[in-house]
Amino acid sequence: MTNESIIESLLFAAGDEGLSAEQMADVLDVDVQTVQHVIERMAEAFLHDDMRGVTITTYGEEYRLMTKKENAPFIQALAEKPSPKTLSQAALETLAIIAYNQPVTRIEVEDIRGVKTERPIATLAARGLIEEAGRAEGAGRPILYKTTTEFLDAFQLKNLDELPPLSEGEVQVQQEADLFFGRFEEAMGETTEE
Amino acid sequence: MTNESIIESLLFAAGDEGLSAEQMADVLDVDVQTVQHVIERMAEAFLHDDMRGVTITTYGEEYRLMTKKENAPFIQALAEKPSPKTLSQAALETLAIIAYNQPVTRIEVEDIRGVKTERPIATLAARGLIEEAGRAEGAGRPILYKTTTEFLDAFQLKNLDELPPLSEGEVQVQQEADLFFGRFEEAMGETTEE
């Protein structure tokens, strides 16, 4: 793959947080100047290619992919169209994080999601699925969120203990036993077949 | 701006939520076929352009921008967390049986596997890969299971028709014969047993 292709992949997957030239140089195994040079060329090319909808911007030390300014009205239009889904992916993710970690602050949710979460939280609160649960200790005393009884109703849960466990822990243990036996059998096979 | 540019912007903003051709057609004020046609051309071009790091993929009804497979090692090198745990053999077998026979009850799955299947079903449900699909007729009215849209996403399938075909040939012929004789015997059985 070309450096351009890899850099585009990295910047795309990194999302809104962006990446520094150092981080990219590290994985590409080239020096920082090379990365900077390639990115400058890419940014220029993206900007002038009217088939492309994204450009590369610099924000502090970080490079980020961003949609082109000119296309903002279309994104705005999309944002204003009611989604066919009653809850967006972003809202559902946020709800899951709150449900499994409550009480939890917005910052903590954003830390897990890696993106701003103001709107999803507002949506969930507006639909009565989450509510404030006091304030956390520490700087700024941020608001804590928890799920509501309506949340339980909406998902047909008697209580929070009925949330399905997320880990596959038990399965893992089973596999170890299987692994042991599998290896044993293999070893037996090898010795007897010789 | 070109349709290509706007579509790239929209898909970029939508991230892994993805967008349907209808949603994009709505914003672009063109018909759905036009959008589909443009996207097909874009996907093809992205795939073959070795300067590009992303492609357009389809699952369910949704189009999404995704990084190219070949660049995965570079992204993983910068990732904070390892990839989520893959499914156990038991879970995969259970999922296969559900996927090809949906909607299906746990008992039916257990009949095919020859072992208890409660735990794999719980795991699959917790992963959002299967969901309840009402209840079967008959004694106890057991829960029916089917796969979800997340299942399509997790296995990169456009739709259920894209499931890899079950092994055919000899087995298929055999089954057809079995089916025939099975029905025949059943019919006979019904008359003699009564």
Next chain:
Amino acid sequence: MEYKVKIDSFEGPLDLLLHLINKLEIDIYDIPAAEITNQYLLYVNTMQELELDIASEYLVMAATLIAMKSRSLLPDHSSTDDEYDEEEDTGDELMHRLIEYKKYKEAAVKLQELEKERTKLFSRSPADALFAPVKEGPLNVTIYDMLGAFQKMTRRKKLSVPRQATVRREEMSVEIRMKMLMKTLHDAKVPVLFEDLFQSHEREELVVSFLAILELMKQNEITVMQKGSFAQLYVVSGGTTNDK
């Protein structure tokens, strides 16, 4: 150290039978009752000896096989038609179950490949501003939608940590365990009983020691000897062939 862990587990009696059919190169359409029953029982006995929890399904299948085998051993002096049919039916039914199960087992392998391929594709979070919520009307979502969204999120990558060698604990322990085993075997100078190489009966220790032994065998550092099926296993340092 690269050690690929191959999970070669049995997913129940049908899976075990398929494994045996494969290993013994038996035609699935013509299963010899006696041979398959003997082999099957051998495995189930081993599982019992290893004190692994044997699911009742394995024992039910054992009983079915034994019944099948004993019927097949009966002298065939034109038994009544009824008995003959019964024998055929058990064998046939088992064959059909195996064929049916095999189909899905193969499909599971294909799904696993797709799952693996999928882990190589990444997207990004949807922009915060997108998707206007529908404020009215019923909330048409289920808990599965929420779990699905959560899974989708876990597939995204948060990129930041510079590359660093992450050594997983168990890999480390296998390596250390290999060194320890070599020392034990070297010091002993005589073959050591296989079981004596396991210091504790902690599941993790058993697995790690076992992997270490297998790795040493693979590297031809040790030899495992056995006089016959299910006789005691002895381990000695040094490979089977000394090329060096």
